[in-house]
Amino acid sequence: MKLKRTFLSIALGSAMVLGSSAALAQKGETVKIAWIDALTGLTAATGQNQLKGFQFMAEQFNKSNPAGVKFEVVSFDNKLSPQETVNALQAAIDQGIRYVAQGTGSGPAAAIIDFLNKYNERNPGKEVVFLNYAAVDPSLTNEKCSFWHFRFDADTSMKMEALTTFMKDDKAVKKVYLINQNYSHGQQVVKYAKENLARKRPDIQIVGEDLTPLAQTRDFAPYIAKIKASGADTVITGNWSSDLTLLVKAANDAGLNAKFYTYYASVSGTPAALGAGSAGRVYQVGVMNFENPAARKVMDEYKAKFNDDFYTAQIFNVYTMLSAAMAKAKSTAPIKVAAAMGGLEVPSWGGSVTMRKSDHQLQQAVHMTVWQKAGPKPFDYSVENTGFNFRNVKTYEPYVASTPTSCQMKRPAGL
16 A cells, blocks of 8 residues: 555545535645744754654645645744744744644743734734644643644643553552653653652652753763662653753663653654663653554655654644644634634544544543564664664553643634
């Protein structure tokens, strides 16, 4: 089966769910998406990978999608700054762009939500929708929830629910060290790790914790020394990009033999730093099932084109959900599409996903994977050409990882 057929079958599946009369309602329209994330600084490799992912997926969905639209991605570098994010968002709006995608950092995401809440209220008929593909602070779909914001990743609490459900059965885990980035997501990892372990494994000791400046630390050796001195057998970290790559490198250099339970070990640069010594010790919780056949087809073609790895399944779900909502709404108008997307269920890799209407948090399966040597087909994929990959060890259905919401969403009149 060719890759084109894979995308076509999923797109047609969405069309069948929505009804054939809606399938080509917007045929020929071009929908621009402003991609706003960091393309410079220590997290640049992550941003560049995800920008390519958005552009690659646009090409695939332009071949076939239930709304019949064409997607165009326009990139903006926010330098990981909330203020630069707002500046880029204003520039995108000035260009007539009505959909914005961002994910690297919850600070920039919160800035987008705050800006759009005010902008959309002042500019009826010119509304903008925020497609959040990776900013995972739970507050964004709780006390800060917005009608204009949709999150396609599982949030920090959802991933921790799955991670600690997996950890509770690992009797070798006795002493845990928490090291995370000092911003909302990292702080939430600490909070939910403590709460979940106390509930599921009260015998586990938290033997230390550190919060480090986001994307500023270049030498993690002093932190690894503290972890070794604590006697920790396990590390829990929500670090990503350079903050995880350099942490792993320092751990390997110091011979730290602890297990690592991570959120983002597959993100650009970190797999190469893991190496053979991390096999069987580094786990990742996330929404990407690297062994799903449809996902593998995407990974193979992406690698052939860019010599890079596709690891952000959320991007695929953005396009699947957005095009299905446009078909359902029979419009590309953001307010109509936003109304259609709330509560929408669409097929995805390995099962369906649903955009929960009450808070616009995508409900989806969450996977535990472990770093290990690539095996025979179909487990032969080589991440960052290392000869290793992330093998799925446990899948938690959406209801297992789902967490409640306190969202009291303010909706436009009539919706």
